[in-house]
Amino acid sequence: MSAKCEKPTTSILDRADACALLHQGGEADVYELSCGEDRYALKWYHAGSRFDDSVVDRLKHLNVPGLYRVRESGVRDNTAYLVYDFLDGVNSADVPAMPVAVALKLFRSLVHTLDLLDKENIHHGDINPANVLLCRSGAMLNVVLIDCGIVGPGALAYAAPERFQGKPASTKSDLYGLGMLLFRWIAGVDLLASQDYNELAAQAMAIDGVDISSRLYGLGCCSPQELSALEPLWKALLRESPENRAEDFDELDELLEIALDSMGVGEVTAQTALQKFAKDLFAEKMGQKFPTEEKSVFPYRKCSGENEKNNLKIGILVFFGLILIALVIAVCVGTKSPDIDETGHLFLQKSRSLESGAERDSEMTIDSVPPAMLKDLPTPATE
Template identity: 75%
Template sequence: MSVKSEVSTASILDKACESALLHQGGEADVYELVCGEDLYALKWYHSGCSFEDAVVGRLKHLNIPGLYRIRESGVRDNTPYLVYDFVDGASSADIPAMPVPVALNLLRQVVHTLDALNKEDIHHGDINPSNILLCKSGESLQTLVIDCGIVGPGALAYAAPERFQGKPASEQSDLYSLGMLLFRWIAGVDLLDSGDYNKLAAQALTIDSVDVSSRLYELDCCSAQELSALDSLWKALLRAKAEDRAEDFDELDELLEIALDSIGVGEVTVQTALQKYADEVLAIKMEQKFPIAPKNEFPYRKNGGENKKNTLKIAVLAIFGLILIAMVFLVCVGTKSPDIDETGNLLLQKSRSLESVESGIENQLDSAPDSVPLKMLEDLPTPVSE
């Protein structure tokens, strides 16, 4: 992994005029950046966390429906960061349990996005509720997948067993994570619950022995018909060995379609359920969003201002140097001129005027001129030796 350590002077970070902290996560904090009429999301990684630079570099050139658009990446103040288009939606980690038809439909959307990503030979590697946003689309709901290419196994409660063993993300590991995601959406809680790395790794290795249907029955969140329809999905996704899972995203999509048919839900019924869920739950969550810290507290140092000040000072000093050189030259050449002391006094007055000009220009750095107006020196007499 090699994240670029320098950013362009045209960085979105430096163009931002407002900032607001929206979310504090385990691997990074998320900020809203305002750049004129454009809104961006900034993911500011914590120490020890980062992203796979090769994956992010490829994502910048892709425009896949249901996938976020990365606009910039790099390192600022020794901290990796990502900038992507701001999306007015809610994290699926912040919403209550979904009706089964809603969960199945939304998961199909995610599967279509991941399938398109897989065709570009890119695997997500960190499918979990926080990385799936729900957005209003007309009267329905649309999923948006974010945060591809994380270094490491990602959210441990959703990581496939092989990811704990250091293996890279794959289509099969993403399929396992989708099974965990589906359970969370339906049940409102994680299937595996532990804050200990080793315990979660051990539970993932014995996932075949977990009776998922019984867990859902105990939570009283599904009908008997729904439990039966979901059973084939758990067997295709939540398996310790990668080869025992569904073959690919296409097979999973077929299984999801069959599950919807099995519970007697047609397209019209699904859309009605999505609209109801969006109106009753998502709208409330979106209205509750607010910055968790005062605005304009940028997590990084902005570039540009000090450079302009230094450039201006150098330019003014250079002009003084040229003037002094010209005076020495003219003194050596010699023509009739006023007294040198008088010239020195006038030069001092001009230098004070230039200092005043410099102070005024520093207050308007964005419109700083390339040079100091020379008209201010037109009345300066040229001294010569008697």
């Protein structure tokens, strides 16, 4: 299908000079776009997947710490797409199990970002490890949330029970997704697992009966002290009924502060743990540039103002070419166009000749008619 381009000169899609496929997901493929020195991420949605336009349009005007910056959105080739700033980080879905102190520190930062969004009456709707990136800033490690405003329940293993019932995203559903995310960060595996939609919906509805502490203990990833500190968090997040979850993100932040204190993890200890984790995580990634050796074909048809300029140039050349051909033919057959001055002179003479004839006709009277002609004219009858 042909591309529809309303503003081809300003679209990032059309300014991109290189493209590399980064990830193929269930709802969309993600590409890295290079526009000279600038780099962007392109989320190219699959058929049937889309985002909430009203949410994305509002995000374009927000600058929230810990949240990606949406630069462009729309439809190209009947396909929905998003363009946002490229983030040089690691998808948390690809990260092994984190130390509990590191997970809680990063988790608390993510909660602050969601709280700011909540105050703008924006709900994420699809909190899962793939939508949280870990980015290094100097020796520090930051979390960045991406992909707000999805239409539908999102990643099913992280969807709240009410989302399976078709209810829209809310503060409460985001709190449930956070609980599933925290478990994945600490355990390195999902709490719920199935390839079947109905099975996952049933497991979510039965979440109150899951002994999460026993699961973590069996995986050997938490000490007894850590398990005790985490228990209030599971009760505030992973509940079947939204009314039984934490009231809001402010309440959750207070619970996180209590959990860190009960583990004896102060600010200095937490920062030291974060720095060590970041160093290990990014050991092989630092200094990596745009993967030019892995360039991909653009998933869309580019619209460029250069094409219109080239078409105009071709049209002008064809026009003058036709004129040149006509002149050559005229010379070959010996035709000669009269000079414009000569044509004007002939036209003037003809006009004067016509005027002289008209004057002679107006001067003719009965006295000037020869007597022989008068003799033959009929005479009026007398009474």
